[in-house]
Amino acid sequence: MPLVEVHNVVKEYANGEETIRPLDGVSLTVDQGDYVSLMGASGSGKSTLLNLIAGIDQATSGEIVVADTDITKLSRGKLADWRARHIGYVFQTHNLIPVLTAYENVELPLLLLPMSSAERRKRVGIAMEAVDLTSRASHYPRQMSGGQEQRVGIARAIVANPTVVVADEPTGSLDDETTEQILTLLSRINTELGMTLLMVTHDADAGSRARRKIRLERGRLLENGKPVSLVKGQTAQLHTA
């Protein structure tokens, strides 16, 4: 049973009088423990697909089932609760809360879960250690480098042990050396912690680190150069605007 099932998803939005349809009947499945990279040209809809799976955007039609929950049918409030339990999001620009320390930033997702403060401390400690930033726990984002900020962002994404970790261009704003560190860290999260990872990137080298490489090309989802085989025998299609 796949962990993530995307069935015939359409996403439309209006741009003046024109209707843009970045996703038009896309289907995809991701298994537990997969490390999937999603690549494609700018504007191809890869981030839109990622945001739909993360539950921060609403599909115009279609069905997205993550861990047995059809998230397209959830209200805004319930979807927020679902994200707190199931999704860890790594942003391109870190997006740490500037007034909170690294520790407090990592602790944020845990504040939404029923958990004692001792348990929170323990989990934050583990997450900070996983990204090798224990010594920077009391530092504010402005006191850290871009790479360190991104590692804090990754710690924040994994601290609640989410069902899926999604990363939107996680190395997009980093230099080569830091990019290498972050990609290694993401691989470790997948292999050592067994977390399912879905990463959007335009960097072929970054994408090649994933076990499954899916490309958005000529309106189709292609895996290893072939159309993605889908549940119920459907073919994934993606139309660029």
Added chain:
Amino acid sequence: MHKFIPYVFKSLWRHRARTLLTVSGTAVALLVFCFIGGVQQGMLALTAGEDAGRTLIVFQENRFCPQSSRLPQDYESTIAKLPGVQAVAPIKVFTNNCRASLDAVVFQGIEPEKMKAWRDVNLESGNWNSFASQDDAALIGVDLAARRNLSVGDKFTIGDVSVLVQGVFRSTSAAENSLIYTHLDFLQRARGANDVGTVTQLEVHLTDSADPDAIAKQIDQEFRNGPVGTTTRTKGMFQADTLADLAELIGFVHWLGYACVGLVLSLVATTTVMSVQDRIKEHAVLQTLGLRPLLVLGLVLTESLLLSTLGGILGVAGSVLLLSSAGMSIAAEGVTIAFEPSLTLAIQGVLVAVVVGILAGLAPGWHASRTEIVSALRHA
């Protein structure tokens, strides 16, 4: 929600200059609001006090300024005989300024025994016997003593009236704390005055069963054909009539109080809107992490509530301090309105701040909670 309180405080502290300016602006506006409330309360205390409806004041007909009311003192004995009248006190009033003034000094000349029996005052310093036994002795209200820096043993002169301070008293009626009590005959004989046998007003205390309006009519009827006509009203009505112009002004000033509330509303709302606009992306990140829209609304509301309430508490505390320590009052036609602080006023001020804080945060909070996450994340 409570787990996010440290985040709210840190967010407010992030723009500390803006926060402090908003809090201080709110404090000043609430200080003015409560100050105005204090003036209104003082007015209310005069016209709706405990004895305002059960005590009659007999004044010369068609006269307003105490300097111009000259009633024969022997009216006292006539009135005292009327059924329903318990006792009568002739009072001579002298003031340095009949018009509205923030620093008017009002003397009331009254027989010491009646003053002791009828006025609910406690001597904070000085000696009652010294006052009772000495002609030019005076008892001074604490607020006036503080304003004029007077203490026992000081000589105090206004116009042709010169008294020796023999006591400083505190009254349960705040307005009295700005009065000076002297002996009746002393004030009648004061240099420049030739008022022996005449008084400014007669204060009539009634029995419990007496009808004040009926007795007031009876008194005026009694003297209709006498040497001097009278107008008799309850003490509350007398004070309300005397202060009619001032009451109108105070009634108008209360709109300024509402303007202060509006000012706080726009001030806190502006700050909250700015704060939300600064953090469109941050709120989207929080929602991505799993904060419900209602929780985001709650965070914004808490911020505006804290700003407004903190400013409100400071403003209310400032006004209570100012009103209770400065002993301010305004007098007209010999009647004094004391600016009174009270617990009710303080609670009212804080409640106004709380309600305004909630109202100010509603629109920006709603906006923050309804923002589309994806488009907000793209926000610079």
